[in-house]
Amino acid sequence: MIEVSAALLRGAVFLAGEPLECLVTLRNPLPPDATSASSEMLAWASAQIHCQFHASESRVALPPSEDSRHDVQAENETVFVPNRGERGHCILSTPPKILFCDLRLDPGESKTYSYCETLPVDGPPSFRGQAVKYVYKLTIGCQRVNSPIKLLRVPFRVLVLHGLKDYQCPQDEAVAPSNPFLEEEEGAKKDSRLADLATELLMAATSRRSLHLYNISNSRGKVGTFCIFKAVYKIGEDIVGTFNFSEGDIPCLQYLVSLQTEERIQEAFQHRRGQPVSYSTHARHQESCLHTSRTSFSLPIPLSSAPGFSTNIVSLKWRLHFEFVTSREASQRQVPPEGPPSEEASRWLGVEQMDVDTFSWDLPIKVLPTNPLLASSVSQVPGANSLTI
Known part of the structure; x- marks a missing residue:
């Protein structure tokens, strides 16, 4: 018996184009004083990253799959298929890498191998929608002689930032002076530059502030104005907006603001023509605002949500959905009577x-x-998993 465990070194969330590093540890759990006949052998182990695509059959019309491989594996088969037994279609995979061959572990002995692979930049982001799912996994396959292949899967999440794949190292960085007292590998420098560039692109896109004013009106007249200071956000940020009802002709009794995503299947893959779009609500704010001149709201964008994206099958967009309840008649604002306070109690009642x-x-x-x-x-996502062979 051999215990196999895999753990991602830097959490379970990555940007497309970043390197993914994983430590794979194999251990013989028998005590060291066991006989030499208790040594365990493994023929080989390989690792590969793949993205699995799931679609709702009632909403998405996909062409027949060309993958004719069976989920059942013969004992003497040595073909490593990382998505064997998985639902859906494998739409992206990296080349497999061999971790070792002919491994022998004595009782109590363990060995650790490092796997590193750069995530493809042309893949979709991780997404779990109502009609479509994109799921990334690192699969490690191990096999004993004359035994079926055992698969260990480690799920992780991928975020896609457009513009990173077009990045090229500036020429002045190549001739810039370096610190002779710091040893840094070239690969680590490139990875650091990629992370720094992603941070710069996100800051440049989301830090721009400009006043956006919108007039709110219906068929009877103006209700008020809505103000928001930017229209581009990062997941994890708060969306802050303000209302001004003091200039409105129509009283607003109540408003509701919902932060929603719009999941739209591309026309070529729709199960039926004109099928409705799927909406998901991530946050909402509701307020009664009669006789309110100014008010505001704050809606957080969940860190677990997917940013907007578009593929040949599905597109995801974000929006703020507003619902207003207004009065058909102008209401008179009630104010306390002028003059010194009266000993007689007064009562105000709404309609x-x-x-x-x-x-x-x-x-x-x-x-x-x-x-x-x-x-x-x-x-x-745990970013680690284990199995026993």
């Missing part, structure tokens, strides 16, 4: 019935990925 109108409005926004280390801090 029992009121004729109202309702209308909605959608404001598109753009949501980008964030620093993968920040997303890893709240990720529910």
Whole structure:
């Protein structure tokens, strides 16, 4: 018996184009005083990254799969298929890498191997929607002689930032003076530059602030104005907006703001023409605002959510969905009586019935990925797994 464990070194969230590093440890759990006949042997082990695509059959029409490989494996078969037994289609995979061949472990002995692979930049981000799912996994295959291959899978999450794949190292960096007292490998320098570039691109795109004013009105007149200071955000940020109802002609009784994603299947893959778009609500704020001049709201973008993206099958967009309830008649603001306070108590009562109108409005926004280390801090993906052979 051999215990195999795999653990990602830097959390379970990565940017496309970043290197993924994993330590694979194999251990013979028998005590060291066991006989030499208790040594364990493994023929080989390989590792590979793949992205699995799942689609709802009632919403997505896919062409027949060309993959005719069976999920059942013969004992003497040595072909490493990382997505064997998985649902859906494998749409992306890296070349397999051999970790070792002919490994022998004595009782109590363990060995650790390092696996490193750069994540492809042309793949989709991790996404779990109502109609489509993109799931990334690192699969490690191990086999004893004349035994079936055992698969160990480690799930992780991928964020895609457009523009990274077009990045080229500036020429002045190649001739810049370096610190002779610091030893840094060339690969580590490139990875650091990639992470720094991603941070710069995100900061440049999301730190620009400009006042966006929108007039809110219906068929009866102006209700108020809405103000937001930017339209591009990172996941994990808060969306802050303010309302000004003091200049409106129509009283607003209540408003609801929802942060939503719009999952749209591309027309060529729709199960039926004109099928509805799927919406998911991630945060909402509701407030009664009669006689309110100014008010505001703050909606957090969950770190576990996917940024906006588009593939040949599905597109994901973000929006703010507003719903307003307005009065059909102008209401009079109640104010306390003038003069010195009276000993007689007074009571103010709201109207029992009121004729109202309702209308909605959608404001598109753009949501980008964030620093993968920040997303890893709240990720529910364990980034490690183990099995016994």
